[in-house]
Amino acid sequence: MEISASPAHVHHGEEHAHEHHDPGFLGKYVFSTDHKVIGVQYGVTGLIFLFFGFCLMLLMRWQLAYHGQPLPVLGPVLAKIFPKEMPGGVMTPEFYNSLGAMHGTIMVFLGIVPIAFAAFGNFVVPLQIGAPDMTFPRINMASYQAFFIGGVIMLVSFFCPGGAAKGGWTSYAPLADITDRAPNMFFTGQTMWLIGMVFLITSSLLGSVNFITTIIQLRAPGMTWMRLPFFCWAQLITAFLLLLAFPPLEAASVMQLMDRVAGTSFFLPTGLVVNGEIVNISGGGSPLLWQHLFWFLGHPEVYVLILPAMGIVAEVVANNTRKPLWGYKAAVFSALTLGFLSFIVWAHHMYLTGMGARVSSFFQTTTILISIPSVIILTALLLSLWGGSIRFTVPMLFATAFMPMFGIGGLTGIPLAFNAVVLYLHDTYYVIAHFHYIVAPGTIFALFAGVYYWFPKATGRMMNEFLGKLHFWPSLLFINGIFMPMFLQGMAGVHRRWYDGGASYDLAKPVLHWNAFMSWSAWLLCVSQFPFILNFFWSIWFGKKVDHNPWHATTLEWEAPSPPPHGNFLKPPVVHRGPYEYSVPGSEDDFIPQGKA
Amino acid sequence: MEIPYTVTARPDTGLWNAKIGIWLFLASEIMLFGGLFSAYVFLRIGADAANPWPHGLLNVPVGTFNTFVLISSSMTMVMAWASLKMRKFAQYRIYMGLTILCALAFLCVKAYEYNDKFHHYGVWLKNGEFITGHLEENTPESLTILPDIHHEGRHFWPETEHGAPREIKKADIRRWSNFTPKFSPFFAIYFTLTGLHGLHVFGGMVVNIYFWLPGSKLYRTNPEHLANRVEVSGLFWHFVDLVWIFLFPVLYLL
Ligand code: HEM
Numbered sequence: 001m002e003i004s005a006s007p008a009h010v011h012h013g014e015e016h017a018h019e020h021h022d023p024g025f026l027g028k029y030v031f032s033t034d035h036k037v038i039g040v041q042y043g044v045t046g047l048i049f050l051f052f053g054f055c056l057m058l059l060m061r062w063q064l065a066y067h068g069q070p071l072p073v074l075g076p077v078l079a080k081i082f083p084k085e086m087p088g089g090v091m092t093p094e095f096y097n098s099l100g101a102m103h104g105t106i107m108v109f110l111g112i113v114p115i116a117f118a119a120f121g122n123f124v125v126p127l128q129i130g131a132p133d134m135t136f137p138r139i140n141m142a143s144y145q146a147f148f149i150g151g152v153i154m155l156v157s158f159f160c161p162g163g164a165a166k167g168g169w170t171s172y173a174p175l176a177d178i179t180d181r182a183p184n185m186f187f188t189g190q191t192m193w194l195i196g197m198v199f200l201i202t203s204s205l206l207g208s209v210n211f212i213t214t215i216i217q218l219r220a221p222g223m224t225w226m227r228l229p230f231f232c233w234a235q236l237i238t239a240f241l242l243l244l245a246f247p248p249l250e251a252a253s254v255m256q257l258m259d260r261v262a263g264t265s266f267f268l269p270t271g272l273v274v275n276g277e278i279v280n281i282s283g284g285g286s287p288l289l290w291q292h293l294f295w296f297l298g299h300p301e302v303y304v305l306i307l308p309a310m311g312i313v314a315e316v317v318a319n320n321t322r323k324p325l326w327g328y329k330a331a332v333f334s335a336l337t338l339g340f341l342s343f344i345v346w347a348h349h350m351y352l353t354g355m356g357a358r359v360s361s362f363f364q365t366t367t368i369l370i371s372i373p374s375v376i377i378l379t380a381l382l383l384s385l386w387g388g389s390i391r392f393t394v395p396m397l398f399a400t401a402f403m404p405m406f407g408i409g410g411l412t413g414i415p416l417a418f419n420a421v422v423l424y425l426h427d428t429y430y431v432i433a434h435f436h437y438i439v440a441p442g443t444i445f446a447l448f449a450g451v452y453y454w455f456p457k458a459t460g461r462m463m464n465e466f467l468g469k470l471h472f473w474p475s476l477l478f479i480n481g482i483f484m485p486m487f488l489q490g491m492a493g494v495h496r497r498w499y500d501g502g503a504s505y506d507l508a509k510p511v512l513h514w515n516a517f518m519s520w521s522a523w524l525l526c527v528s529q530f531p532f533i534l535n536f537f538w539s540i541w542f543g544k545k546v547d548h549n550p551w552h553a554t555t556l557e558w559e560a561p562s563p564p565p566h567g568n569f570l571k572p573p574v575v576h577r578g579p580y581e582y583s584v585p586g587s588e589d590d591f592i593p594q595g596k597a
Numbered sequence: 598m599e600i601p602y603t604v605t606a607r608p609d610t611g612l613w614n615a616k617i618g619i620w621l622f623l624a625s626e627i628m629l630f631g632g633l634f635s636a637y638v639f640l641r642i643g644a645d646a647a648n649p650w651p652h653g654l655l656n657v658p659v660g661t662f663n664t665f666v667l668i669s670s671s672m673t674m675v676m677a678w679a680s681l682k683m684r685k686f687a688q689y690r691i692y693m694g695l696t697i698l699c700a701l702a703f704l705c706v707k708a709y710e711y712n713d714k715f716h717h718y719g720v721w722l723k724n725g726e727f728i729t730g731h732l733e734e735n736t737p738e739s740l741t742i743l744p745d746i747h748h749e750g751r752h753f754w755p756e757t758e759h760g761a762p763r764e765i766k767k768a769d770i771r772r773w774s775n776f777t778p779k780f781s782p783f784f785a786i787y788f789t790l791t792g793l794h795g796l797h798v799f800g801g802m803v804v805n806i807y808f809w810l811p812g813s814k815l816y817r818t819n820p821e822h823l824a825n826r827v828e829v830s831g832l833f834w835h836f837v838d839l840v841w842i843f844l845f846p847v848l849y850l851l
C-alpha cells in the first residue's frame with residue numbers, strides 16, 4: 001500500500017498481532033461484529049427486500065391495468081400458493097390491500113432505511129471518520145439481528161389466516177385494529193405487522209445510539225466537526241431522527257397490539273359498529289391518537305429516507321466534479337434545521353381530520369418553513385456542478401439524476417402544504433407521485449450511486465461501466481413513465497387505494513388509459529434492474545481490480561486498503577484538512593486527501 | 598483491535614462511550630413513555646358519560662409504599678457506585694444487593710396489586726346501573742356479586758366494605774369484566790404503562806444482578822471499568838425510578 005508518505009509504518013505489525021485468532025465462517029460472515037460486515041449484511045438483505053417489495057407492486061400494477069383478469073404466467077403459481085387470495089390467478093380485493101400495505105411497509109422499513117442508513121452508515125461512517133469500528137460492536141450485531149427477525153416476521157405474515165396486513169403502511173385505526181381478529185388474533189397479518197414493527201424499531205434504536213456515539217467519540221485526531229464529510233453529518237442527523245421519532249410509534253404499536261390481543265380500546269371509539277353490530281368493547285379510545293403517533297414518526301421518517309441520500313449525492317458530486325462542495329456549511333446547517341423542523345410538521349398528513357383553522361395554519365407554516373432548508377441543500381448540490389469538469393461515471397449519472405427527480409418531488413410537495421389544496425388532493429395519486437419522486441428516482445437512485453461508488457472499497461473491484469449505464473438510462477426513462485402520469489391521474493381525482501384502478505368511476509375515465517402505460521413502465525423498470533444484478537455478482541468475482549483509491553477521492557475511507565481489514569486502517573489516521581480539497585490551485589494532484597499532512 | 602474510550606474519557610468531549618450511549622438511550626425512552634403519556638392525555642380528555650374517568654380504583658397506600666421502595670433503591674444504587682469509586686468492594690456488594698432486593702420488592706408488590714385487580718369485577722346493566730365488587734358465583738344464567746360500598750369523596754385507604762350478595766341476570770347485563778386492560782380506557786393505560794415500567798424494572802434488576810455476581814469479577818482486573826458499568830446501569834435505574842415518580846400521581850392520585 002502506498003498511502004500517504006508519512007513514516008509510522010511501525011504500527012503495521014502491532015495491528016496484526018491482535019488478529020491471529022480465526023473467527024471461522026459463522027463468526028466472520030454471520031455473527032460478525034465488524035461494522036463493514038454488518039454494513040454489507042444490511043445492504044444485501046435490504047436490497048433483497050427492496051426487490052421483493054418492488055415485486056409486490058408489479059403484481060398490483062397488473063390488477064390496476066387489467067383488473068379482474070387472471071395473471072398471465074405467474075397466475076397459476078400464485079393460485080397454488082395463495083388459493084384463497086388468488087383464486088384462479090385473479091387477485092381478490094383483500095389480497096390487493098395486503099400487497100399495498102406490505103409494499104409500503106417493506107420498501108420503507110425493510111428496504112430503504114436499512115440500506116440508506118444502516119448499510120451505508122455502517123460501512124462508510126467509521127471509515128470516513130477514521131475509526132477502527134463502531135463504539136458498540138456487539139450492539140451493532142444485535143441491531144442487525146433484530147432487523148432480520150422483524151423482516152422474517154413480516155414475510156411470514158403473508159401465510160397467516162386472512163393474509164398479511166391490509167391497513168396500508170400507515171395502519172390507521174380503527175380499520176387496522178379490527179381486521180382479521182378471528183379465529184385467533186395472534187397469527188393474523190396485522191398482529192404480526194405490529195410485532196415486526198417492534199423488532200424493527202428496536203433495531204433502529206440500537207443502530208442510532210451506536211452511530212451517534214461513534215461519530216462523537218471516535219473521530220480521528222484532527223477530524224473537527226467542520227471537517228466532517230457531509231455524508232457523516234447526514235447520517236448523524238438521521239440517527240437523531242430515528243432515535244427520537246421512532247419510540248412514539250413503538251408506543252403506538254404496543255397499544256394497537258393491546259387493542260388486538262388484550263381487547264383494549266386505545267384507538268376504538270365508543271359505540272363502534274362493525275358489520276352492523278356494536279362491538280363488545282369498552283370504547284372511549286381515539287382513532288386520531290394513532291394518526292398523531294404514527295405521523296409523529298412518519299414525517300421525520302421521510303427525512304430519514306432522504307437525508308442519507310443527500311449525503312451520498314454530496315460525496316459523489318464533489319468527487320466527480322473535482323470541486324469542493326458548494327456551500328458545505330450552509331448545507332450542514334440546513335440539514336440540522338431540517339432535522340429539527342421535521343418534528344413539528346407531522347399534522348400536515350392530517351389536514352382532513354377536522355383539526356380547526358388555528359392548528360392547521362401552524363402546520364402549514366412549519367411545512368413551508370421546512371421546504372427552505374431542503375431547497376438550500378438541493379441548491380448547494382446543483383451549484384456544485386457549475387464550472388466543474390464533470391466525470392460522468394456511473395455513480396455520477398445516478399447522483400445527477402437525483403437532483404431534478406428530488407426537485408420534482410419537493411416542488412410538488414409545496415401545494416400539499418396548504419390545507420385548501422389538500423382538501424382536493426389528499427389520498428389521490430398526486431400524493432403518491434409526490435413522495436415517490438422523492439423516494440424512488442430520488443433516494444433509490446442515490447442508493448445506486450452509493451453502491452457503484454463504494455463497491456470498489458468493499459470488494460477491491462470496480463463494477464462494470466457499460467452494464468452500469470445499461471442499468472441507468474432505461475431505469476431513468478421507465479421510472480418517469482410510472483410516476484409522471486400519476487400526477488395527471490391524481491389531479492383528475494383518482495384515489496390512491498382503488499382496487500380496479502378507477503374503472504368503475506366516471507371521473508377517472510379521461511385518465512384511465514394511463515394505467516396500462518404505467519404498468520408496462522413498471523415491468524420494464526424491473527427488466528432494467530437485471531444489468532445491475534448481473535453486474536453486482538459478476539463484479540464481485542471478475543470486476544477490474546483496483547487500488548485503494550480508484551476515484552481519486554479525498555475522504556478518509558479511501559486511505560484504507562480495499563477491502564479494509566478488521567480494524568480498518570494500517571496506521572491510525574490523522575486529519576489535516578477539510579473533506580473536499582479538490583483542484584486546489586498550486587497542488588500537483590487535483591485532490592488532496594484529508595489525511596495528507 | 599481495541600475501541601478507544603471505553604474506560605477513559607475522550608479529552609475533548611470529556612466522556613467515555615457508554616455514558617453517551619446511555620444518555621441517548623434514555624432520550625429515546627423519554628419519547629417512548631412520552632408517547633404513552635400522550636395517550637393517557639387523549640384518553641382522559643376523551644372520557645365521556647359512557648366512559649367516565651374513574652377515581653379511587655387503585656390502592657394508594659400500597660402505591661405510596663412502592664414509591665418509597667423505588668426511591669430507596671435509587672439511593673442504594675448511588676451508594677453502590679460510590680463504593681466502587683472508593684474501591685470498597687464489600688460495601689459495593691451490600692449496596693448492590695439492597696438495590697436488587699428493592700427491585701424485587703417492588704415487583705412483588707406490583708404483582709399483588711395486579712392480582713387484586715384481576716379478582717375485582719365490574720358489571721354494566723342495561724338500565725344504566727354500574728356495579729363493582731367481588732364475584733361469588735358465575736352460572737350460565739346469572740352472576741352473584743359482593744358489591745363494593747362506596748362513600749362520598751376521595752379516600753386514602755381503599756374501601757373494603759361489601760354489601761349483601763346480589764344476583765344479577767345475564768340477560769340484564771350489557772357488559773361485564775374483571776379489572777383487566779379491556780375493562781376501560783383507564784385500566785388499558787394503567788396496565789400498559791405500569792406493565793412497560795415493570796418490564797424496565799425487571800430488565801434493570803437482571804443487569805444489576807449480573808454486575809453483582811458474575812460481572813463483578815471485572816473488579817479484579819479493571820475496577821474503574823466496573824464502576825463505569827455500574828454508573829451506566831445506575832443512570833438507567835434512576836430513569837426507571839423517575840418514570841414511576843410520574844406514573845404514581847398520574848395514575849393513583851389525579
Ligand atoms: C420539500 C418539502 C415537502 C413538503 C412541503 C411536503 C408536503 C407533504 C404533504 C403536505 C403531504 C400530505 C399530503 C396528503 O396526504 O394529503 C405529503 C405526503 C408525503 N410526503 Fe411530502 N413533503 C415534502 C417533502 C417530502 C420528502 C423530502 C419526503 C421524503 C421522502 C416526503 C415524503 C412524503 C410521503 C411518504 C408522503 C405520503 C404519506 C402517505 O400518506 O402515505 N415528502 N408531503
Ligand SMILES: [Cu+2]
Binds near residue numbers: 298299302345
Ligand atoms: Cu410529512
